[in-house]
Amino acid sequence: MLLRRATPAELGPAGDVTVAAYADFVLGPDDPYVERLRDAARRDREAELWVAVDKRVAGPATVLGTVTVCPPGSPWREVAHDGEGELRMLAVSPAAQGRGVGAALLDLVVERFRGEGAHAVVLSSLPQMAAAHRLYTRAGFIRMPERDHSPQPHVQLLAFRKDLP
Template sequence: MTATATTSTEPLIVRRARESEYAAVGELTYRGFGHHLPAADQPDSERLTLLVDAEARADAGTLLVAEDVRTGKLVGTITVLLHGSPLARQAEPGEAEVRLLAVLPEARRQGLGRLLLEHSVQLAARNGARGVVLDTGVDNLGSQELYRQFGFIRRPDREKPRPAPKVQLVVYTLDLAG
């Protein structure tokens, strides 16, 4: 899957990650979640493995990246998983799940998260999904706003309490059948 879009400052392409890029995508994901910042909370070992192991995400689904075509730098990523994937935690039969949407801090506020989300939803539809599900931290209000603007609907009926110190999650779905 390859598609091109132009943001206000840079030409970008969204495509599948290449095997040779997996380490860079892992670092991008880690940085995109802000764990590299001074005094940032560090993920537990299970979460850290999920963030940096881009190869596992590519094996379990489709690992997409956004590339600045002028510099060749990867600036964003997202993973699309079908129901039954070992890394899907919310997808029910007929749904695709998007996980680990991450954009480098210096590339934010240009519509890149929305662009990655668009490509993920299109990929899910092409793969026969009738809906898309995702989750995010209850305090991640910026991402929640993006999902609502895109048309996702919060589904409290699908939210499950998680033991501390895990972050509580909110679940959103998008109906592709209608």
């Protein structure tokens, strides 16, 4: 797989992958959050959208997964403090789950912020996302209950943090 900033042609497929990956965690196709998940172009304008693509496929790249990197100043940041990096909407295509795509994207974000001198990386996750929590724990993230938050009524998010040496 190849990890890179999303190209304009990959924004639509990246949005579709995000919607598919989050399908079990939204209230159905009419949930307003679905459009936010699908709008990869906005995330790329206001933050940075990165993708994992299958480099074995000829022609247009197949998007296997995606992550939104939220640098300082991005309106997509929710829980980061000064000196911390933040990621949002880590998503892996259901067909590519279990192949290390999520771990590779997570490593990319951690290394990116480490290279920029951040002292930690943070993220938020729904309580029901048990598979994601296992991935974060394996990558060295720990729970930070003091930063749990509720961005909308009836939505509770758990905060995680990885300190960077």
